[in-house]
Amino acid sequence: MNVLVDKQELKDSASLDRRDHHQPSERLIGRLISCTGSRGVISTSATNLSGTTADFWSIGRLISINIGETRIVGIVYEMNTSSDLWSDTVANIIYVKVELVGEISDTPTGPAFRRGITSYPHLGAIAHRIRASDLQAVYRVGHGVPVEIGKLSQDPSIPAAVNINDMLSRHFAVVGTTGVGKSSAVSILLRSAISVKPNLRVLILDPHNEYTSAFPDISVTIDASTLELPFWMFKLEEFVEVVFRGRKPSDGETDILRDMIALAKARYNSGGGVSSTLIKRPLAFDNGGMTADMPVPYRMSDLLKLIDDTLGKLDPGHDRTDLRMLKNRLDSLCHDPRFKFMFTKSTIEDNLDRVVSTIFRIPRTDRPITVFQLAGLPSEVVNSVASVLARMAFDLAMMSHGAYEILLLCEEAHRYVPQDPKLGFVPTRLAIARIAKEGRKYGAYLGMVTQRPGELDPTILSQCSTLFAMRLANEHDQEIIRSAIADSSASTISFLSSIGNREAIAFGEAIPTPMRMKFLFQNKENLPKTASGIAEVDRTSDASTVNLRALIARMRGADPEALA
Ligand SMILES: Nc1ncnc2c1ncn2[C@@H]1O[C@H](COP(=O)(O)OP(=O)(O)OP(=O)(O)O)[C@@H](O)[C@H]1O
Ligand SMILES: [Mg+2]
Incomplete structure (x- = not known):
C-alpha cells in the first residue's frame, strides 16, 4: 500500500476529468492502486478535507473510475491514511476502499448503468467524483412507474425513486431503531402506493394508534369501539x-x-x-x-x-x-x-357484508386505507384479530381474482411473527407466512415494520424483497440485515449504525441499485402521531394534579371529552 501518488500527475489528470475547475484537484481525484474481483483501493492525497469537498471522499458515496469507454461505479466503504496520522500542513495520502457495483456506458439516449463489471479497471485508473447524470442513471428505475419517495443522500437534487409494483408484489420491510422515522417513511410509501394503484387496499395493524393522523383524507379508522369481527x-x-x-x-x-x-x-x-x-x-x-x-x-x-x-x-x-x-x-x-366487536346482535348475513365492506373498503372508495387501532383492544385478542385479518386479506385477494390487491402492513411485526418459534400466536404466524409465500400470485402483499429485525422470523424477513434499512444500533440486528443482502453489496450497509434520521439504505426488487437516501420531509399534518386521548402524554399535568376519578373512568372506557 505504499504507492504514493504523484501530486502533479493527479492535478494533470484532474484537469481532464474535473467538471468544476474551481475545485482543488487533489481532493477530487485519485488513482486505483489495488483491485480484487469486487473491490478496489484508491489512493489520493489531501491537505484538508472540509466543506462540500469533504463529502466527496466519504463513506457511502459513489465514485466513478474512468476506464475509457466505460466508467466503473464504486461505493466507498472504508477510508484511512497511509500513516495513521493527519497533517494540516503537508498533503496526506489517503486510501479509499470501494466496492465495485457496476459500470456506466454512454448511449445515444444518455448514460446507461449496468450492474456487475464486464471489464475491470487497470491499476492507475483515475477515480473521480461521479457526474450527476451518471448518478441518475445508477438509480433510474428502468421499468414500471417510478415514484419519488425521497432524495439521494449523496446528491439531494436527485430524486430517490422506487418501483411501487415491485415493492408491493414481493413484499417490503422497514427496519430501524426507535425514532429514526420508520412510521413516517411508511406513510410516504403508502401514499405513493395508493397514488399509482387505485385498486389497492391497505390494512394497517397499528398498535400505537398513530396512523390515523397521517392519512386523514384517505383512511378510515377502526378502533375498539367500531371494530366488528363476528365470532x-x-x-x-x-x-x-x-x-x-x-x-x-x-x-x-x-x-x-x-x-x-x-x-x-x-x-x-x-x-x-x-x-x-x-x-x-x-x-x-x-x-x-x-x-x-x-x-x-x-x-x-x-x-x-x-x-x-x-x-x-x-x-x-x-x-x-x-x-x-x-x-x-x-x-x-x-x-x-x-368484546362487543365479536358478539354483535345483527343477523349473521348482514354482518358479513358489512364487515367485508367496512374493513376492505369494497366495492369503491376514496379511502382505501383501513387503520386498525389495536391499542384499545384487550391484549389477549390482538393476536386473534391479527390472524383473522391476515387470513381474510389473503382470501379476499384470492377470491377477487385480481380485482383488488390488499396490502397488510404490520407495525411492530416482530410481535406477530417473532423469531422464537415458541413465542407469538401460531395462527397469526401461519396467516402472515401464507401471504409471504403465496400472496404475490393473488395480489396479497406484506409490509413489515420493526425496530428489531433480529427478533423477526427470518423466513418472513427473507421474503421481503425490498428492504428499507434505517439506522440500527444493535450489532445483531445489523448482522441480520447484512445477511439479508444476497449480492456483494454488503459493505453498503457497513455504516448502518450511523446514518441520520429519515435516512435509509434501500435495496432489493424495487430499487435498481442499493441506495442511501433520505425520505421526503413531511409536514406535521402528514406524520403519524399518537391519537389524542389514548396514549398521548400530557406534559402539563404532574402527579399532584392527576384527577383519579377521571383516570379510572377513562380506564373503564369513558369518553375523555365527556370527562372534561
Ligand atoms: N419524513 C419525515 N418528515 C418529517 N419529520 C420526520 C420524518 N421522519 C421522521 N420525522 C420526525 O421524527 C419523528 C419520529 O419519527 P417516527 O415516528 O416515524 O419514527 P419511528 O421510527 O416510527 O419511531 P418508533 O420506533 O418509536 O415507532 C417524527 O415525529 C418526526 O418529528
Ligand atoms: Mg413508529
Missing part, C-alpha cells in the same frame, strides 16, 4: 385464544369447543333449531361432516344451548367442570363490552 369468523384456534385469554387450554376444553362449534355450524347450515335428537346421537355423527374450522357461520345461542344440553345428559362425554367453565366463560364474553 364465527374466527377459526377454532383463534377463538380458543380469545376464550381462554391466551392461557393454554386443556385438550378436553379444546375438544368441547371443537365438537360443539361443529354441531352449531351444522345446525346453522341445515337451517333448523337445535333438536334434542341431534345431541342424543354420538357427537361424531351429528355434525354432518362439518368441522369447527369450516367457513360457515353459527349462532352463539346454539353453541350455548348445545353445551347446556350436553351438561344435562347422563353421560355428557366431556368433563362437567370443563363444560361448566366454558359456558360461564362464553356467557361472560358475550356480555363483556370489550
Whole structure:
C-alpha cells in the first residue's frame, strides 16, 4: 500500500476529468492502486478535507473510475491514511476502499448503468467524483412507474425513486431503531402506493394508534369501539385464544369447543333449531361432516344451548367442570363490552357484508386505507384479530381474482411473527407466512415494520424483497440485515449504525441499485402521531394534579371529552 501518488500527475489528470475547475484537484481525484474481483483501493492525497469537498471522499458515496469507454461505479466503504496520522500542513495520502457495483456506458439516449463489471479497471485508473447524470442513471428505475419517495443522500437534487409494483408484489420491510422515522417513511410509501394503484387496499395493524393522523383524507379508522369481527369468523384456534385469554387450554376444553362449534355450524347450515335428537346421537355423527374450522357461520345461542344440553345428559362425554367453565366463560364474553366487536346482535348475513365492506373498503372508495387501532383492544385478542385479518386479506385477494390487491402492513411485526418459534400466536404466524409465500400470485402483499429485525422470523424477513434499512444500533440486528443482502453489496450497509434520521439504505426488487437516501420531509399534518386521548402524554399535568376519578373512568372506557 505504499504507492504514493504523484501530486502533479493527479492535478494533470484532474484537469481532464474535473467538471468544476474551481475545485482543488487533489481532493477530487485519485488513482486505483489495488483491485480484487469486487473491490478496489484508491489512493489520493489531501491537505484538508472540509466543506462540500469533504463529502466527496466519504463513506457511502459513489465514485466513478474512468476506464475509457466505460466508467466503473464504486461505493466507498472504508477510508484511512497511509500513516495513521493527519497533517494540516503537508498533503496526506489517503486510501479509499470501494466496492465495485457496476459500470456506466454512454448511449445515444444518455448514460446507461449496468450492474456487475464486464471489464475491470487497470491499476492507475483515475477515480473521480461521479457526474450527476451518471448518478441518475445508477438509480433510474428502468421499468414500471417510478415514484419519488425521497432524495439521494449523496446528491439531494436527485430524486430517490422506487418501483411501487415491485415493492408491493414481493413484499417490503422497514427496519430501524426507535425514532429514526420508520412510521413516517411508511406513510410516504403508502401514499405513493395508493397514488399509482387505485385498486389497492391497505390494512394497517397499528398498535400505537398513530396512523390515523397521517392519512386523514384517505383512511378510515377502526378502533375498539367500531371494530366488528363476528365470532364465527374466527377459526377454532383463534377463538380458543380469545376464550381462554391466551392461557393454554386443556385438550378436553379444546375438544368441547371443537365438537360443539361443529354441531352449531351444522345446525346453522341445515337451517333448523337445535333438536334434542341431534345431541342424543354420538357427537361424531351429528355434525354432518362439518368441522369447527369450516367457513360457515353459527349462532352463539346454539353453541350455548348445545353445551347446556350436553351438561344435562347422563353421560355428557366431556368433563362437567370443563363444560361448566366454558359456558360461564362464553356467557361472560358475550356480555363483556370489550368484546362487543365479536358478539354483535345483527343477523349473521348482514354482518358479513358489512364487515367485508367496512374493513376492505369494497366495492369503491376514496379511502382505501383501513387503520386498525389495536391499542384499545384487550391484549389477549390482538393476536386473534391479527390472524383473522391476515387470513381474510389473503382470501379476499384470492377470491377477487385480481380485482383488488390488499396490502397488510404490520407495525411492530416482530410481535406477530417473532423469531422464537415458541413465542407469538401460531395462527397469526401461519396467516402472515401464507401471504409471504403465496400472496404475490393473488395480489396479497406484506409490509413489515420493526425496530428489531433480529427478533423477526427470518423466513418472513427473507421474503421481503425490498428492504428499507434505517439506522440500527444493535450489532445483531445489523448482522441480520447484512445477511439479508444476497449480492456483494454488503459493505453498503457497513455504516448502518450511523446514518441520520429519515435516512435509509434501500435495496432489493424495487430499487435498481442499493441506495442511501433520505425520505421526503413531511409536514406535521402528514406524520403519524399518537391519537389524542389514548396514549398521548400530557406534559402539563404532574402527579399532584392527576384527577383519579377521571383516570379510572377513562380506564373503564369513558369518553375523555365527556370527562372534561
Ligand atoms: N419524513 C419525515 N418528515 C418529517 N419529520 C420526520 C420524518 N421522519 C421522521 N420525522 C420526525 O421524527 C419523528 C419520529 O419519527 P417516527 O415516528 O416515524 O419514527 P419511528 O421510527 O416510527 O419511531 P418508533 O420506533 O418509536 O415507532 C417524527 O415525529 C418526526 O418529528
Ligand atoms: Mg413508529
